[in-house]
Amino acid sequence: MIEAGKPATKLRSEAVEVLLERGLIHQCTDIEALDARLAEGPLTAYAGFDATAASLHVGHLMPLMTMRWLQKLGHRPIVVLGGGTSQIGDPSFRKDARPLLEERQIAANIATIRRSVERLVDMEGADGALLVDNAEWLTEFKFLEFLRDYGSQFTVNRMMTFDSVKSRLDAQMPLTVLEFCYMMLQAVDFLELAKRHDCALQVGGSDQWGNIVNGVELGRRDGRKLHGLTVPLLTTASGSKMGKTAAGAVWLHPEHLSPFGFWQFWRNTADADVARFLRLFTELPIREVERLAALKGAELNEAKKILATQVTTIVHGPEDARMALEQGDALFSGEGELSEPTHQMPLKALADGLGLLEVVVHTGFAASNGEARRLVEGGGVRINNQIVDDPRRRIATGDLAANDRLALAVGKRRKALIGFV
């Protein structure tokens, strides 16, 4: 296996060229072979997402952007929703087992994730992207058959060499057979997609490398040439994992993070990250990316707005992006206020006695009551533009503006308008 990077020979495919240029390639099983294959003609590629949370987050955006580029360049994406694998839980690089999800929960998560995915890849037409659920085939297997057909293709020896499970074994934490088999299932997914849809490439996060390699190897035993590609781990210039804020992940689904909150996240990008993020998360021509990245000082703020608006357009659509841009401008240029609610809470809650902390947590600006309390005590929380430093403060009808709305701000940049209905 070749780790990453630059092919020794000249590139032949536009796809590899674009993905490299965009910074979307971290590792590849065989970049030259993939390049040659992509140059030959349309290829079918897949990226899988487990339904472990109710929404995708910005970390998932990179494989999805890869899918978009491939589609744009004439290839066909398949997005696999892990209705089957989510029942197992991927142990990769995890210190302990995930709590097992209920089937109902998985189904609900999948429905939400599906909506985000449908925005990101074009499902229309005969050549459109496919959206499939691996429960379709994984739940069909009979245990003995599965063991005989696939269990014989894997050795425990090989499986234990993967870093993704090694950490768990080293830490002497239990790794159940259930979890250990996850990589087999993902490998089988790949082979199944190869058989059903002639899929020959799997794209995933760098933590998926082991799972992907297993699929490629399984394919080889079946006489197929499959390829694997990982996107880089998303980090900020300051070196920390990105996509998680103190209060949690940056969700793609509007119910979990409002389009305005999403826009704000990108608008708040550090100077040093602007160029890289424009490459990774927008589809602006490289020439334009370079022009924007070259802006100096405060002018870079324009580039950040363009970044935010572009990404928001891709994820939430042009309408929401435009509104977010307008609200952002109004909010930070002068006395403007949010005009549309970013969050909803039941009006009834007021009567029952609604605490300020609860509201802060509800907006996602704090992950727990304790954190919300600290924010309030530190003078970082404002209601209707007034700093409120009493954590026991309750929200009453009198706090609401017209239309039963409450303006809440945490820090200078995070603002919400809560609509009570």
Place this chain on the structure above:
RNA sequence: GGAGGAGUGCCCGAGUGGCUAAAGGGGACGGACUGUAAAUCCGUUGGCUAUGCCUACGUUGGUUCGAAUCCAACCUCCUCCA
């Protein structure tokens, strides 16, 4: 195979019986400054139905009124010897 050292909170790392939800640093978040940036300075940094309760110092058991701290076994990593 033998001898020694180590495993701590998101990360690094101090702590060798109560004053330890655990020094210090990084990161993150809030405040000041600014360009909704960076750097700098100040503050905060386990959870909860909260004058209390729960969870946390590799794992499991033990000693003790009381353990991250002592004992035993186990697991993993490092160094030295064979």
